[in-house]
Amino acid sequence: MKKMHLRKALALVMCAIFMVSLFTGCTSQTPEPAAGNPQQESPQSEVAPAEKKPEDFTGELTFWHFNKDEGPKLAEAFMTRYPNVKVNVQITSDTDLAYQNKVTSAIRAGSGMPDVLAAENAFVKRFVNLPGGFENISAAPYHAEEFVSANIPYTVDIGRDNEGNMKALSWQACPGGVGYKRDMALKYLGTDDPAEIAAMLSTPEKIVETARKLKEASKGKAKLFVGTEDLYKIYVGGARTQPWVKDNKLIIDPKMLEYIDIAKTMRSEGLEGGIRQWTPPWSAAIADDIHMCYAIPTWGIQWIVAVNDEKNAQAGRWAVATPMPYYEGGTWAGISQQSKNKELAWEFVKFLATDKDHLKAWAIETGDFVNHVEVIDELKNDSSFINKTVNQNTYEVYGPMVEKVNGNLITQYDDQMRKSFQDIMQTYLAGKINKDEFIQQFKEKVKSDLPDLIVE
Structure with a gap:
């Protein structure tokens, strides 16, 4: 009996040694991370979606403007870059406040608004404070604050409502x-x-x-x-x-x-x-x-x-x-709260006011003084950029005034x-x-x- 107990005990000891060696061998396959180089977690199965390219955007937008010369050109510039988008421009002159009354009536009615609407300096502050009018683009998913670092500060401030929310952006600076x-x-x-x-x-x-x-x-x-x-x-x-x-x-x-x-x-x-x-x-x-x-x-x-x-x-x-x-004048654009296509509407507004390539091309084509500090700096130092009406580089003339506008x-x-x-x-x-x-x-x-x- 003693021998049998001894053999059983010996068998148990050998089994324990085997198990220890087994686990030790398994552990040795995964070395501990070195100090200062923490072990990486396994990659997530979810991958962030790739950023959309202009050609990935599709659909139609309605855009209200009060200037027959400017509105269609803005839409054309966007459609050239975004070939699968159609912007339907509706022009209403503001003679006798016709445009302002049209916008105000549609806001109050809660229907009939476009995706994007323009507002002139004379009435933009009233529009950005109208309940039910412009979308708050400071908030998600727009996060407009992240896109305006190169814009002239006074134009950004004018596009805010009385609570400081950004409602509209401008592509122009208008020092005088x-x-x-x-x-x-x-x-x-x-x-x-x-x-x-x-x-x-x-x-x-x-x-x-x-x-x-x-x-x-x-x-x-x-x-x-x-x-x-x-x-x-x-x-x-x-x-x-x-x-x-x-x-x-x-x-x-x-x-x-x-x-x-x-x-x-x-x-x-x-x-x-x-x-x-x-x-x-x-x-x-x-x-x-x-x-x-x-x-x-x-x-x-x-x-x-x-x-x-x-x-x-x-x-x-x-x-x-x-x-x-x-300063005098300027035009802002914002997204209507009634828009059914706010993602595309935001792409349009963002393009008009913050896209450097577009703004430089717009400045050269139209002579407009755009709202982008890098473009202003480039053009005011371009000796060939001369406006024939005044025989001056208008960016060199007006550039120093921009910083002084309140x-x-x-x-x-x-x-x-x-x-x-x-x-x-x-x-x-x-x-x-x-x-x-x-x-x-x-x-x-x-x-x-x-x-x-x-x-x-």
């Missing part, structure tokens, strides 16, 4: 200058050099002084500005430091009071033409030899000067000086403020009311039209 007729400047002021003209227009006092000199040298024929509203653009778009409305309260910046004074002096002494902007006489004066200066933002070279002074559109008769930084001046009330202010200004310039009455009437008009604002 003073466009003037070289022949008139040389004849009456002794120079047509943009730097010298800028110095002559750099302060209110110098503006009046230069206007008087022009009048005297021309024996009363020449006017420095076509009208006071051109000066308004400079003051409201750059001279101010405060917006019209802040914390729901009307603010009249001291610079606007200064504008009232200079406008009155210019009108009283016959130093400007007294012509209201965007009227037929205002457009006709662009080609004459009487009115020397207009407020010309970047887009104005083409759409103010060249189209109205066709004889000299390629002759370099005009030039642009930049005495005071300001996008926080823009509010959703600006268009209404402009109309009210300028309507009362005509009464004041006609001598029917004094300055105090002007200000009081303006406040009363704002209080009547915008009862939710605090007016003191």
Whole structure:
């Protein structure tokens, strides 16, 4: 019995030794990771989808715009890059607010909106704050904040709603200058050099002084500005430091009071033409030899000067000086909350506003001043990039102004403020009311039209 127990015990010991050696051998097949080189986990079975190429996108988009010259060209540029997409453009001019009313009605109705809609500077702030209007592209799945690092900051800010959400993007930057007729400047002021003209227009006092000199040298024929509203653009778009409305309260910046004074002096002494902007006489004066200066933002070279002074559109008769930084205009595009194809709509908006290759091609083809710092830098250093209307590199001229534009001046009330202010200004310039009455009437008009604002 003892022998049998001994044999059993020996067998158990041998079995245990075998099992230990077996496990030791298996473990030796997988070496431990070296220090500083942690063992990698096994790869996941899921693979991130490949990024879509332009030709991978298919379908149709509807795009609302208010400009028959710009809207179709934007769509064409996108369809050239995205050959399997069709963009249906619908143009509604904003004459008598037709475009704005169309968009507002569709938003309120909750139906009938396009996939993408454009908004002009005058009303973009109102549109981005309309409930049910633009999609919030700061949020997923768009993450627009990741795509705008090369865009001019003020244009990005204007496309945000009051809560800071990005709703629309722009492909343009619109800093402004003073466009003037070289022949008139040389004849009456002794120079047509943009730097010298800028110095002559750099302060209110110098503006009046230069206007008087022009009048005297021309024996009363020449006017420095076509009208006071051109000066308004400079003051409201750059001279101010405060917006019209802040914390729901009307603010009249001291610079606007200064504008009232200079406008009155210019009108009283016959130093400007007294012509209201965007009227037929205002457009006709662009080609004459009487009115020397207009407020010309970047887009104005083409759409103010060249189209109205066709004889000299390629002759370099005009030039642009930049005495005071300001900006005017611009167009934004955003995705409608009612869109049924938001992925494709986002691709369209992103292409228009952030695609460097497209923006450079757009700048070269149209002369537009695009909203991309790298393209701006490339073109302002390109000595061959000369605009024939002004015989200047417009990116070199306007480029330094971009950084000085304050996008926080823009509010959703600006268009209404402009109309009210300028309507009362005509009464004041006609001598029917004094300055105090002007200000009081303006406040009363704002209080009547915008009862939710605090007016003191």
